[in-house]
Amino acid sequence: MLQLQQLEVAYDESTVIRDITMEIRPGQIVCLMGRNGVGKTTLIKSIMGLLKAKSGTITYLKENMTNKTPTVRARKGISYVPQGREIFPQLTVFENIMLGLEARSKSRKEVSEVIYEYFPVLKEMKDRRGGDLSGGQQQQLAIARALVSEPDCLLLDEPTEGIQPNIVQDIQNVIRDIKKQNKNISILLVEQSFDFAKSVADYFYIIDKGRIVYEGETLVEEEVSHYLSV
Numbered sequence: 001m002l003q004l005q006q007l008e009v010a011y012d013e014s015t016v017i018r019d020i021t022m023e024i025r026p027g028q029i030v031c032l033m034g035r036n037g038v039g040k041t042t043l044i045k046s047i048m049g050l051l052k053a054k055s056g057t058i059t060y061l062k063e064n065m066t067n068k069t070p071t072v073r074a075r076k077g078i079s080y081v082p083q084g085r086e087i088f089p090q091l092t093v094f095e096n097i098m099l100g101l102e103a104r105s106k107s108r109k110e111v112s113e114v115i116y117e118y119f120p121v122l123k124e125m126k127d128r129r130g131g132d133l134s135g136g137q138q139q140q141l142a143i144a145r146a147l148v149s150e151p152d153c154l155l156l157d158e159p160t161e162g163i164q165p166n167i168v169q170d171i172q173n174v175i176r177d178i179k180k181q182n183k184n185i186s187i188l189l190v191e192q193s194f195d196f197a198k199s200v201a202d203y204f205y206i207i208d209k210g211r212i213v214y215e216g217e218t219l220v221e222e223e224v225s226h227y228l229s230v
């Protein structure tokens with residue numbers, strides 16, 4: 001569904017992503033791990049088209065996306081939940097969710113009840129301003145905003161970072177539920193927590209200094225601690 005071939009991404013002269021080849025299959029939940037500053041967010045942003053590839057290709061649903069704009073990628077079904085959430089604090093929860101619908105060129109412009117089943121608190125707080133929500137609730141809102149467009153490929157950048165354990169559990173349940181419903185939604189999850197990653201993902205990549213240093217269907221704790229310890 002999504003393939004990266006020898007992808008390189010740079011900020012001016014400084015290359016951050018080097019020769020990355022990855023694949024995410026339909027319905028697969030792929031976890032990308034790595035310590036701070038190794039290039040995880042840069043990689044995700046380049047998949048979304050927010051950063052340009054220096055070389056290499058990004059193929060999505062057999063189409064070359066490498067030079068396509070983020071809007072085109074979103075229309076084709078890629079949805080991104082940034083680290084730090086980036087919700088609109090002045091807009092209501094409902095308005096924030098509705099913005100997610102704009103991403104897709106579908107005719108249906110209503111919020112599916114499934115979104116509120118996943119995150120009941122968002123229904124209760126529908127008319128509150130996004131900025132009044134707790135960090136964990138904002139994370140749920142950011143995921144809801146991404147899901148409302150019914151993406152085929154969801155990019156989640158550290159959704160559990162700094163979030164209280166009960167909300168981490170809710171997010172875990174949503175990811176598991178998406179998988180259980182077998183809707184062929186693929187998820188690329190950037191995650192630092194070994195336990196969380198293991199509990200939801202089918203395939204793992206570890207990145208270090210911009211390169212993939214480990215990949216596999218299992219996550220070996222020694223590999224993780226080797227590459228994730230500071």
Ligand SMILES: Nc1ncnc2c1ncn2[C@@H]1O[C@H](COP(=O)(O)OP(=O)(O)OP(=O)(O)O)[C@@H](O)[C@H]1O
Binds near residue numbers: 035
């Ligand atoms: N806008 C930018 N301009 C220049 N360099 C940047 C920019 N953003 C990130 N970098 C650098 O690129 C490297 C990778 O950063 P990136 O944010 O992708 O890492 P990360 O693995 O997502 O880290 P974290 O877990 O802390 O979010 C770092 O050395 C960072 O300083």
